[in-house]
Amino acid sequence: MTQSRATDSRWLPQFFLLAVLWGCSFAFIEIGLESLTSIQVSFGRLSLGAVTLILIALATRTRLPRGLKTWGHVVVVAALLNALPFTLFAIGQQNVSSILAAIINAATPWRRCLPSWSHSQKRSPTGLVAWVWCLASRAS
Structure with a gap:
């Protein structure tokens, strides 16, 4: 199966957008810390992410998990891999540049x-x- 060069590079715009968004998050934290506390910045980032995921789930008609055990796992993962690092980055950026x-x-x-x-x-x-x-x- 042979692919043309045009289809091989379809991922580039998405990759560039991801890189820009990833890099800008530190600048947005710095801007947010000018008028908000680190906890408020972290809560804002988590809220925007949650709203985005819910909108994507609605648009793609993806069902959210129904089991309590599954939501327990989601809460633990979200706390350890999202809430804690986001809060620590905001606290750390009070003392260092973005x-x-x-x-x-x-x-x-x-x-x-x-x-x-x-x-x-x-x-x-x-x-x-x-x-x-x-x-x-x-x-x-």
Whole structure:
């Protein structure tokens, strides 16, 4: 099956939009902290995200989970992976610039890759090359 070059690059505009939105979030936090507390900034980000997901679910006619156990899992994941980091970033950005916060956030994957590779049972040269590649791509 052969694809044309036009279909191969369809992902580029979406990827660019994602990169812009991801990077702008730190600038928006900094702007928000001029008149709001860090908790208010975090709550605003979470609220906008929740409204967006609900609108997408309505538009695609996706049913929300009905089970109480499922919602319990959703609450735990949302608290640990969304609410806590969003709040900590807003608190941290009271003392550092949005640029430094973005750099620290971007460095997270490679700070986690090396310890996991070094503690792995099967340390392979491929794993080390992947970590070095990740480090180099973040540094550029």
